[in-house]
Amino acid sequence: MLLLGCIKEVSDYELAISLPNGLSGFVPVTQISDAYGKLLTKQVAQGELLEELNSLPDMFSPGTLVRCIVTSIEKRDDGRRSVKLSIDPQRVNKGLNSTALAAGMLLSGSVMSVEDHGYLIDIGVTGTHAFLPHQKAKTYIKALKKGPDLKIGQNLNCLIVEVKNEGRVVCLSVDRSEVAASIATERQNWTLSNLLPGLVVKARVQKVAPLGMKLTFLSYFTGIVDFMHMDPEKSMSYSPDQVVKACVLSVHPTSRAVRLTLLPPFLHAGGAPRQLPGQRMGAVLEEATVKAFYKQFGAVFELDDGTLAFARLKHLSKTRKSFKPGAFKEGCKHKCRIIDYSLMDEMCIVSLKHQVIEARFLQYQDIHTGDVVQGKVLSLKPIGMQVKVADGIRGLVPSLHLSDVILKQPEKKYNIGDEVKCRVLECNPEGKKLILTLKKSLVQSKLPVLSNYEDAKPGLITHGFVVCAREFGCIVKFYNDVKGLVPKNELGSEPISCPDKVFYEGQVLKVMVLKCEPQQERLLLSFRLSSKPGSEDKWKCTPKEKQEGKCQIGEIVDVKICQKKDNGLEVSILEDEDNVIAWIPTLHLSDFVATSKLLWQGLQEGDVLPRVMYLSDKGEHIILSRKSAVISAVQEEQVVRSFSEIQPGMLLTGYVRNVMPFGVFVEFPFGVTGLAPKVSMSDKFVTDTKDHFVVGQTVIAKVMSIDEEKQRVLLNLKVSECSSGDSAAESFALLNQYFKELKEIKDLLKRGKPSVCELVPGKRLHLVVQDVREDGSALFSGSSATGWTVTATRYHLGDKKIAPGEKRKALVLHVDALTSEVYVSLREELLKQRPKRVSMRS
Numbered sequence: 001m002l003l004l005g006c007i008k009e010v011s012d013y014e015l016a017i018s019l020p021n022g023l024s025g026f027v028p029v030t031q032i033s034d035a036y037g038k039l040l041t042k043q044v045a046q047g048e049l050l051e052e053l054n055s056l057p058d059m060f061s062p063g064t065l066v067r068c069i070v071t072s073i074e075k076r077d078d079g080r081r082s083v084k085l086s087i088d089p090q091r092v093n094k095g096l097n098s099t100a101l102a103a104g105m106l107l108s109g110s111v112m113s114v115e116d117h118g119y120l121i122d123i124g125v126t127g128t129h130a131f132l133p134h135q136k137a138k139t140y141i142k143a144l145k146k147g148p149d150l151k152i153g154q155n156l157n158c159l160i161v162e163v164k165n166e167g168r169v170v171c172l173s174v175d176r177s178e179v180a181a182s183i184a185t186e187r188q189n190w191t192l193s194n195l196l197p198g199l200v201v202k203a204r205v206q207k208v209a210p211l212g213m214k215l216t217f218l219s220y221f222t223g224i225v226d227f228m229h230m231d232p233e234k235s236m237s238y239s240p241d242q243v244v245k246a247c248v249l250s251v252h253p254t255s256r257a258v259r260l261t262l263l264p265p266f267l268h269a270g271g272a273p274r275q276l277p278g279q280r281m282g283a284v285l286e287e288a289t290v291k292a293f294y295k296q297f298g299a300v301f302e303l304d305d306g307t308l309a310f311a312r313l314k315h316l317s318k319t320r321k322s323f324k325p326g327a328f329k330e331g332c333k334h335k336c337r338i339i340d341y342s343l344m345d346e347m348c349i350v351s352l353k354h355q356v357i358e359a360r361f362l363q364y365q366d367i368h369t370g371d372v373v374q375g376k377v378l379s380l381k382p383i384g385m386q387v388k389v390a391d392g393i394r395g396l397v398p399s400l401h402l403s404d405v406i407l408k409q410p411e412k413k414y415n416i417g418d419e420v421k422c423r424v425l426e427c428n429p430e431g432k433k434l435i436l437t438l439k440k441s442l443v444q445s446k447l448p449v450l451s452n453y454e455d456a457k458p459g460l461i462t463h464g465f466v467v468c469a470r471e472f473g474c475i476v477k478f479y480n481d482v483k484g485l486v487p488k489n490e491l492g493s494e495p496i497s498c499p500d501k502v503f504y505e506g507q508v509l510k511v512m513v514l515k516c517e518p519q520q521e522r523l524l525l526s527f528r529l530s531s532k533p534g535s536e537d538k539w540k541c542t543p544k545e546k547q548e549g550k551c552q553i554g555e556i557v558d559v560k561i562c563q564k565k566d567n568g569l570e571v572s573i574l575e576d577e578d579n580v581i582a583w584i585p586t587l588h589l590s591d592f593v594a595t596s597k598l599l600w601q602g603l604q605e606g607d608v609l610p611r612v613m614y615l616s617d618k619g620e621h622i623i624l625s626r627k628s629a630v631i632s633a634v635q636e637e638q639v640v641r642s643f644s645e646i647q648p649g650m651l652l653t654g655y656v657r658n659v660m661p662f663g664v665f666v667e668f669p670f671g672v673t674g675l676a677p678k679v680s681m682s683d684k685f686v687t688d689t690k691d692h693f694v695v696g697q698t699v700i701a702k703v704m705s706i707d708e709e710k711q712r713v714l715l716n717l718k719v720s721e722c723s724s725g726d727s728a729a730e731s732f733a734l735l736n737q738y739f740k741e742l743k744e745i746k747d748l749l750k751r752g753k754p755s756v757c758e759l760v761p762g763k764r765l766h767l768v769v770q771d772v773r774e775d776g777s778a779l780f781s782g783s784s785a786t787g788w789t790v791t792a793t794r795y796h797l798g799d800k801k802i803a804p805g806e807k808r809k810a811l812v813l814h815v816d817a818l819t820s821e822v823y824v825s826l827r828e829e830l831l832k833q834r835p836k837r838v839s840m841r842s
Contacts, residue, residue, distance in 0.1 A: 001070045002092065002251045004197035004266075005085070006273055006343040010060045011431050017068060017085055018343040020249050020259065021228060022310065025083030029056060031071065033088050033110035033122055036153030054151045061146075063272045063343070066155055067092045067108045067197050087155050089124035095194035098128045098167030101160060102188045106179065106269055107196055109158040109172065111150045119150055121158060121172055129169050132158070136173040143176060157198070157270050179270040186219050192256045195221070197248050200269050203260065205242040211294060213238055215246060215260060223248070223258035227294065228310065228345045231262045249344075263346055276341035276348065282362045284337045288350065293328040301336065301350060309348035311336065316352050337362070361390045364429035369479045370449035375436070377418045380411055387422060387436060395434035397422060400465075400506045404439050405732040426480050439465065441508035446637045451479040456516035456523055464511050464525075469503040476511055476525055484523025486511065491527050492610050494558070510635065529556055553670055554634040555614045559584070559624065561607045569603065571612075571624070582622040584612065587655075587696025591627045591734070595741050596696065598817055602748030616671060628737050629653050629698050634669050641670045643711055650703040651722060656693050664693050666701050666715055674713030676701060683718050693717075745817070759785065759822055763812045764831070767824070769802050778802060780810065780824065789821045796825035 008024065009016035015027040030037055039053040068085040069092050076082050086092070089108045096107070109121040109130060119137065121130040137150060150156075159179050162171040173179070184190060184199040203217035212226040225246065230238070238244075247266040249259045265273045288301040288309065298312040317323040327334075337357045340349035351357070361367055367389070375387035375395065385397040397420075402410050414420070422436035423443045437443065445463045450456060467483065468475035473491060477483040488499065496502050503509075515524040559571035559582065568585040589596040603609075613634065615625040625631065633639055633653035640646050654668035663677040682692050693699070700722045701715040716722065767780035767790060776794030792810065802808065810824035811831055825831075 001253055002197050003068050003070065003085075004247070004249050004344070005066055005068045007060055007062050007064045007066060008343060009062060009430070009432075010057050012055055012057065015056060015060060015066075015087075017066070019068075019083070020261070020342075020344045021226070022312070022340070022342045022345060022347075022349050023083065025068070025070070025085045027066075027068065027085045027087055031084075031086035031088055031091075032056070032153045032155070033112075034090055035110065035112045035122060037088075039152060052152055054153065058146065059151050059154045061144075063275060064155075065157070065198060065266075065270070065272065089122050091124070093124035093194075093196070095191075096123075096125050098125055100189060100191075100194060101125065101128065101163050101167040101170055103160055103163055104182060104185065105160045105188050106182050106184070106199060107158055107160070109156045111152050111154045111156065113152065114149060121156065123158065123170070123172075125167075128167055130158070130172055131169070132156075132172045132174060136161070136171075136175055140174040140176055176270055180268040182269050184218065190218055190221075192221070192251075195248065195251050195258065197250055198269065199248045200267060201246055201248065201260075203244055203246045205238055205240050205244060207240065208238050211297075215244070217246065217260075221258060223260045225260050225262055227292070227300070228347060229259075229261035229263055231264065234262075265346065273343045273346050275343070276338075280338055280348070281341065282338060282366060284335070284357055285350075286335055287333045288336045290328050290330055290332045290334070292330065293325070295325065299328050301334070303348065307348065309336070309338070309350045310342075310345070311350045311352060315339075315350070315356070318353060318355075359390060361393055364393060364427060364432055364434065367393070367424055367427045367429075367434065369424050369427055369451040371424045372443060373422055373424060373436070375420050375422055377414050377416055377420060379416065380414060385410065385414065385420075385438075387420060389422075389434065393434065395422070395424075395436045397436045397438050401425070401437040401439055403732075404441055404506075404508060405736060406504075406506055424479075439506075439508055441632075441636065444636055444638070447510070449479055450482055453482060453516055453518035453521055453523060456482070456484070456513045456518070458513055458515060460513040461510060461529060462513075463508055466503050466505060466507045466509065468505070469500040471499065474499055474503050474527075476509070482523070484511075484513075484516075484525045486525045486527055490514070490525065494608055494610055553614055553616065556611050556631075557614065557624070558608060558610045559612050561603060561605050561609070564600070564603070564605060569600070571609070573622075574608070580622065582614075582624050584609075584624045584626060585696075588615070588623075588625040588627055590741055591629045591698035592738060592741065593694050593696050595738070595745065598745045599741070599748070601817070602745050604748075615669065627655065627698050629700075629734075630655065630669060639669050640672055643672060643706075643708075643713075646672065646703055646706050646713060648703050648705055652701055652703065654699060654701060656695050656697045656699060659689050659693050659695060661689060664689060664717065666699060666717075672713070674701065674703070674715040676715040676717045680704065680714070680716040680718060683720050759788065759812055759815050761812055761814060765790075765810050765812060765824065767808055767810050769804050769806045769808060771804060772802060780808070785822055787820065789819075790824055791821065792824050792826055796823075796827055798825075798827040800826055802826075 003019055005017040005019050007015055008018045013029045017025045017027060019025055030040065039050060043050045043053055066087050068087055070083060071086050072084045074082045089110050092108050107123060109123045112120045112122040118131055118133040121132050123130045141150060156174050157179055158172045158174055159182050160170050161173045184201045201217040203215040205213055206216050207214040212224060212230065215223050215225060217223065244262060245267045246260040246262055249261050251258055265271045285304055288303055291300045291302050291308065293299045298310055299316060301309045301311065303309050334352050335357065336350040336352050338348045339351045339356060339362060342349055373389050375389045378386040378388050384399045385402060387395045387397055389395055407413060420438060421443055422438055425437050426435040442463055447462045448460065450462045464476040464478045466474050467477045473488045474486040475483055476486055491499055509527060510529060511525045511527060512529050514526050558574045560574055561569050562572050563570040568583055571582050571584055573580045573582055586600045587593060587596050589599040609626065612624045612626050613631045614622060616623045630653055638653065640652065652668050654666045656664055657667040657673065658665040663675050664681060665673055665675055667673045678686050678689060681689065686692060699717055701717055702722050704714045704716050706713050765782055765784055767782040770779040770781050772778045778792050778797060780790040808826055809831060810826050812822060813825050814823040
């Protein structure tokens, strides 16, 4: 089917085309012309850009009329139909032959090559060479403003000026005044097999009906004008035998049905339809007046500015059953929303559906960088996840952004149809490009969104994600592809020799802007949030300020260990001229209680601990914490600062303050505490509370109820109740933190006991029996276990009878660095197993 269409949008890979009666289609980049297709093929084969191949935005502009042919109609995943078109002259003009060509004819052409005196044009007629002289293209090129010359593949509305050698050579013109004045006549010998859309004709009204009228033109052709294409100012004055000017809109290949339009912008060949002002798209109109109702199609409305709009039947009510025809009598008023604009009908498309009127997003232009949006998972692919944000709006979550940690098997966490909460990283309405993130740290961030270099003022603190960690530092990216460098000396308070081992791709971190040059798009950043003066640098806490309570919870500092005590570390805050002393309880060295004790053992006086958080001010000392989960909760504002802020259902991160027979007391940052009764402690039956929790343990608690009068909070610690919906990501983050701390402990213990690195589970040792105990267990010694107590239980001696002084082979089962004990086995079935290397990744 041949149609006249209007270019609505232009992207690198396709043209979006507005078609008559509110329809739309698209032209793929491969359906522009034969010459353009050959250049594309050549570029792909060579693997490098060709100078003569121009992009579609360089050749086409929205608002341009083009002749199209329908190549296929496909059903999409969402049930809608997709109309695929071609503007290739060889397909559009296939009904023409060289003998049918005549002067005055108007037809489509495409630039095939650039010559010295003009252009060779492909008009799709076999055996005919078409030439466009420079003189006939000069004014068109100037008005087009797409460069000094026409480009290969450029689509043209061509007027045949001269026909030579029985149609084997034709001379063309694209001069706008000549094209606009052209009218198809009987002398041009048009037939039903070669009649083209876009031809302007003189027609005679044959019959007028409520839904349109019937015309005759070019002596023996008949065509239909529907109600949407009658001139609104003359729609009531048409009468039989009246002569009108009309433009051919479409020609059906089999039925030969011809449709025409009487709308003024189409009555001059090469004209352009009126555009809808940008601010009108998506507008909600309180009162639109019904002008006419067509029970098979929909209703025409008059809007507040006097323009006409059309609503299809399916957009007049929520469902077919709820539709009431009586509500659409002429003069009735309805609330509606402009959801589209049909360039070919010069009419707004509106909807009366409540869900459409209330929809937050209607088009890509409604979405802004940094917006938090709800979406539905459409597909999971290696490149990432496709998400439906609204009808006609889809976004991509790159694989790097599926979670705070890299997911190797995202299909285990997400299913097709799942509802997800995303944040917009980048939105390009022109290219319909929407990039989203599912990283909870970014989605829930309360910090400013950095989406352009102009907003990057020195001292600004915001969230970013690492895209590259190298020996020179880290590249951190923000929104709208804004990125900056964190040099090596700004990665932390202490020197970091190998950034790629400390930071990983996709890691979300807080960064501070040090310097920005917007014109050069250069951005210098720092991970040392308290290292530079500025509004965010509040850790200048003198003893006097400490007494006045000016130090704020959540501030990050680096500290140096002054003295180790039985239950913690006395530290001094670095970069503080008054040498403020603070206290880190042993149980606040880590989220993991066992790890806390190992860290205390491995640390020495004089060691520096980076990124420790101010927790409270109790007694003589400032209390600090190194619990990463608690620090993250405070930095991401997932905390309550007072009892009045607590709401049932909240998930809060805290730590166990006391374990009692009747329940567990949990303390949160800013001093708020709550009680988890015995029945709400675990998904399992609780006999003894001490079997489930220990003092100092980091927990996530759900607020069950609050008693404002008694200032009491009841909590739930059941894992099934305390998941935030992203439990897999949380588990991976905890594991990552645990192994990172184990690596740190290993490096610390190396200093005082180098053999700790050699003694790992699975290692084979040559030992000497020292003693056999009464319970059947044995003690051993060996050069590789100096300073360690090496034990094998009776079971792990197997059937062997041993005596002091004997040499034996043993396999390391477990190493307890805290008690300096090593447990080994002499059992043959274990010793025969193939050795496996056990490694810990930080």
